[in-house]
Amino acid sequence: MSELTYLDRFIGWLSPERGVRRAEYRMELRSYDAARRDPQGGNWYPLQNATPEMTDAPHRSIVRARMRDMERNGDVTEGIIDAFVRNVVECGFGLEAQVMNTRGKPLDAINDRIEEIWKKWALGKNCDITGDSSFGELLEMVLRRWEVDGEIFILKVVDPDGYLPLKLQLIEPDMLAEDVFQSNGHYVFGGIEVDEHMKAVAYHFRPDPLPYFRDQTVIRYPREAVIHIHSKKRPQQTRSLPDMAVCTERVRNIQEYVTNELEASRTAAAITAFIMKNKGAAGNGIGNPMGGRGEKTKRLEEIRRGQLNYLSKDEEVAFPTPGRPNVNASGFVSFLIRMISMSRGLSYETASRDISQVNYSSFRGGQLEDRKTFRRKQRKLITDFCDTVYEWFIEAAILSGKLSLPGYFEDEGTRERYLAHKWNTPGWKWVDPQKEAAGIEKQLALGITTLSEVCGEQGKDWYELMKQRKAEIEAAKELGINLSWFGGKETTSPEEYEKLMDEKDDSSEKKEEGKNEDEDE
Secondary structure: OOOOOHHHHHHHHHOHHHHHHHHHHHHHHOOOHHHOOOOOOOOOOOOOOOOHHHHHHHHHHHHHHHHHHHHHHOHHHHHHHHHHHHHHHOOOOEEEEOOEOOOOOEOHHHHHHHHHHHHHHOOHHHHEOOOOOOHHHHHHHHHHHHHHHOEEEEEEEOOOOOOOOOEEEEEOHHHEOOOOOEEOOEEEEOOEEEOOOOOEEEEEEOOOOOOOOOOOOOEEEEHHHEEEEEOOOOOOOOOOOOHHHHHHHHHHHHHHHHHHHHHHHHHHHHOOOEEEEOOOOOOOOOOOOEOOOOOEOOOOOOOOOOOOOOOOOOEEEEOOOOOOOOOOHHHHHHHHHHHHHHHOOOOHHHHHOOOOOOOHHHHHHHHHHHHHHHHHHHHHHHHHHHHHHHHHHHHHHHHOOOOOOOOOOOOHHHHHHHOOEEEEOOOOOOOOHHHHHHHHHHHHHHOOOOHHHHHHHOOOOHHHHHHHHHHHHHHHHHHOOOOHHHOOOOOOOHHHHHHHHHHHHHHHHHHHHHHHHHHHO
C-alpha cells in the first residue's frame, strides 16, 4: 500500500470510518498496476478486448508490407530469418519409412521402395507445380514466408501427367479473397470459410495476383486440399501476423540509427580543417583575403599530400574533433539486438553471430535454449506440412501403380501401419565434441537414451548408420585393417600392415590350392 497523503490523514482525522473505506478503495484500484489510469498509464488505451479478426484484419497488409521491406533491406531481419532457416530446415528433412508387420518387424522391402519413390518425387520437376523447387527448397520457402508474411498456404494439385499425380503449389496470403464474407451458409473471415465452431472448412483464393485490374474469379478449395501454416495464439484465430511484428519497430530503429551514424561519420571524414580569422583582423571579404602587403592570395580550400601552404597573418587552422565514429554505437545496437532476440526466443549470439563475449558454458546454455525454439518450428512443420504431404504422396503412389499396399483404402488399422514414418531433422554440431561424446557415451551406458535419439539429434538415420558401420567393418576385415573406433587396435605401422596383407595373401593361396586339390580328387 502506498503512503497516505495529507488529504487521507485529514479525512481519517475527521472520520476514521471514511478514512478506512477510502484506503480500501485505493487498494482495490491498484490491485493491478497494468490497469492504472494515473498519468503514468493514462495514455495506454488499447483496442478493448476485440476478437482476433477485429484486432488483426485492419493491419495485416501494412505489417506484411513492412516485413517484406525489412526482408529486402534489413540486415538484422535477414540475419534472424536466416538463423531460423539455417537451424530449422537447413537442407531439408530426411524421410525414414517405418512400415512394420503385425508382429512389429520392419518390412524392409516396402520401406526401401517408399523411400526410393519419395527421393524421385521430391525433385523439383516432380513435386513443385512450377518445376523449380525440390521438396527441401519448398520446405525452406514455407518457413521463410511463415516468418515474413505470418502465414503460407500449400495447395494440393492433381497432375495426371506427372511422375505421380500430385504436385504442390505455394500460395501467398495476398491471393486470399478477403472481400468474400459468406459462402455455403458459413461466415468467411479474411478469405477463410469457417463453421459455427470457427473451424476452417474451405479457403477462397483468386488465381490472378492483380484481381482488381483483371480476373475477379474466386475459387473455393476445401480444407482437405489446403495446408495453412501459421502461428495460432488465440482460440478463435483464423489467420496470423508475423511473429516478428512485436519487434518490427525496434528493428527499423536499428536500421535508421545505423544509417544516421554512417552519414554522420561520412560527413565528419569529409571535413579536414577550418580556416579561422583572428578577431578584428582586416580583410576584403570571404573568398578574397589579403596577404601581408595587400596582395591577393588564393584561398586554401583543400589539403593535398606533401603540400606546403601559406596563410595570411590574421588566419589560423583549426582541426575539428567531431567524435565520429561513435564509440558508443556498438553497445547501443547490441542492446537493441538483445531485445529483438529475446522476443524471438533466440540468444544474442545466434541472432548477431557475435560470440566474442561468451565462454563455453554460457554459449552452450544459450544454444540449448535456441534449440528448443527451433524444435518448436520443426514440430509445427512436420505435423502440419510434412505429415500431410506424406499422406498425399502415399495415396498418389498407390493410385499411379508405383506402390502396392494391399488393404490401404479398406482397413483403417492397415492404413495406419503403412503410413508409419519418421522425419530426420537436421542436427546441430557439438560445441566441444570430446565433452559431449563422453556425456552421450555415459547416457547410453546408463540406458537413459538410445542410439536412435542420439542420431536423430544429429539429423542421421540410426539404421542407415548401423548398415554403413557393418559394411565398413566387413571391408576393414577383408583388407586386414583393425579400426580403433570400432573397438579394435588401430594398425598404423606400414610394416604391420604389409605383414597382415602378406598373411591374407598366403591364406588366400592356401584356400585356392585346397580347392584345386578337391577338384582333382
